[in-house]
């Protein structure tokens with residue numbers, strides 16, 4: 001058994017890193033347990049010419065397929081959308097695209113505005129200072145003045161639109177629809193010890209240049225220098241509780257596979273929308289037979305993903321190929337509710353550059369645009385460097401039956417029960433997906449595409465993991481309170497995407513990290529009262 005620490009953080013991804021850095025200035029003894037390792041940029045696929053093929057291996061998206069030592073299996077048979085994550089220091093930010101929109105103010109009040117789901121117990125104004133702090137810590141590029149948002153400063157200039165962005169921007173202008181250069185977690189200037197983007201290639205398998213803001217190179221070096229101890233290859237099995245119902249620490253398997261107990265005054269979970277409910281459900285005791293912090297029965301429920309539509313336009317002239325950050329601009333023309341569309345809430349379009357030769361070939365063959373035989377090479381050439389992509393990130397409403405439970409049979413390498421996902425796409429989401437494909441097709445045609453390919457949902461697109469330990473003021477209808485503290489266990493906090501009440505129609509990481517900073521800050525201010 002180790003000495004007691006003040007704060008034990010579990011998970012070193014987007015949220016765990018932000019919380020650790022924020023808490024470090026208290027000089028408390030803080031330890032973070034992370035099941036994976038520090039990523040090694042020298043091994044990233046983008047360091048070699050075979051980056052596309054290698055992108056399906058060690059730095060691939062799906063943990064079941066990747067099956068690294070740090071990964072745990074997930075039973076996703078009962079879901080049309082499969083999980084994408086990364087288990088290691090930096091978590092999902094090692095692989096993410098770095099599209100970095102904030103929530104809109106309306107996203108915190110959907111029950112009041114649209115009569116669906118629930119309002120958040122906090123609002124945009126609560127998070128605004130933390131969004132700004134996080135933008136500076138991560139180093140976010142963008143352009144101030146987006147009319148879709150309240151005023152927000154830009155940290156550095158935006159990623160250039162390139163040929164593809166410029167072409168689509170003109171099409172949006174012709175249709176009279178909103179577009180704006182994306183807020184992006186890609187450094188366009190040298191920033192905080194990180195080198196600027198040199199257009200190495202797609203960012204979604206790790207950025208060897210260090211331009212993309214993954215937390216192993218943003219928050220963590222600062223947090224470690226400030227005294228936080230980060231222990232890698234340490235997989236937590238369960239959180240333990242004492243006779244008084246307070247958390248006492250966590251049982252984990254260390255780098256040698258030895259079962260170890262870390263005692264702590266405060267435990268903070270940051271394992272994402274799947275990993276966090278998994279640990280809570282595995283933490284059973286006489287006092288908490290249905291899992292820890294689960295008196296509401298909501299741990300694992302209300303899983304939200306963001307169903308994605310995907311529309312690809314094919315053009316006669318070369319557009320940007322596989323070089324450069326994948327995202328350049330967004331459109332939030334269809335973000336807020338308009339009931340005439342047949343669904344509530346809305347979505348963001350994220351515009352992406354073209355793809356490399358391997359993915360071009362796979363896409364062309366998948367959509368029946370590249371035949372075998374005489375025309376094979378000619379058909380490939382008509383697609384290569386001539387595709388622009390557009391995805392619709394659809395707001396997913398919370399539903400009790402979409403959930404994470406423990407698989408009765410499947411276990412990870414340490415024998416810990418693995419999570420099982422049950423998820424259905426709602427009628428509201430289906431209508432939104434159809435609508436987003438129809439409008440994106442109009443954009444592509446207006447931009448001059450001679451062919452348009454579409455799919456929904458993106459089956460591999462379970463990269464946004466939210467809602468499975470939601471926040472709220474009512475202990476019967478939420479797992480944590482309005483500052484991330486468990487209603488049931490007063491020294492247990494959750495800071496990852498699990499605590500989302502609703503998903504909004506944007507990528508979540510900016511909000512996940514703003515929330516983590518907010519929870520850490522609130523905790524610091526209330527430290528003296530923690531055990532009331």
Ligand SMILES: Cc1cc2nc3c(=O)[nH]c(=O)nc-3n(C[C@H](O)[C@H](O)[C@H](O)COP(=O)(O)OP(=O)(O)OC[C@H]3O[C@@H](n4cnc5c(N)ncnc54)[C@H](O)[C@@H]3O)c2cc1C
Nearest residue numbers: 011013014015035087091092097098099236275496507509
């Ligand atoms: C391919 C891809 C593209 C994406 N693109 C975007 C994007 O453009 N924009 C955006 O906003 N988001 C994007 N995301 C999502 C983004 O990565 C996540 O929202 C974010 O990383 C979630 O942060 P988190 O702190 O909740 O969890 P994570 O970052 O997933 O971190 C959780 C950490 O906990 C660790 N852990 C879990 N269980 C245990 C355990 N039992 N013991 C010890 N450690 C444990 C894990 O190893 C992991 O490191 C993308 C993700 C992927 C995979």
Ligand code: SF4
Nearest residue numbers: 197200201203207325
């Ligand atoms: S395009 Fe830029 S941010 Fe993306 S991987 Fe290459 S250097 Fe990194």
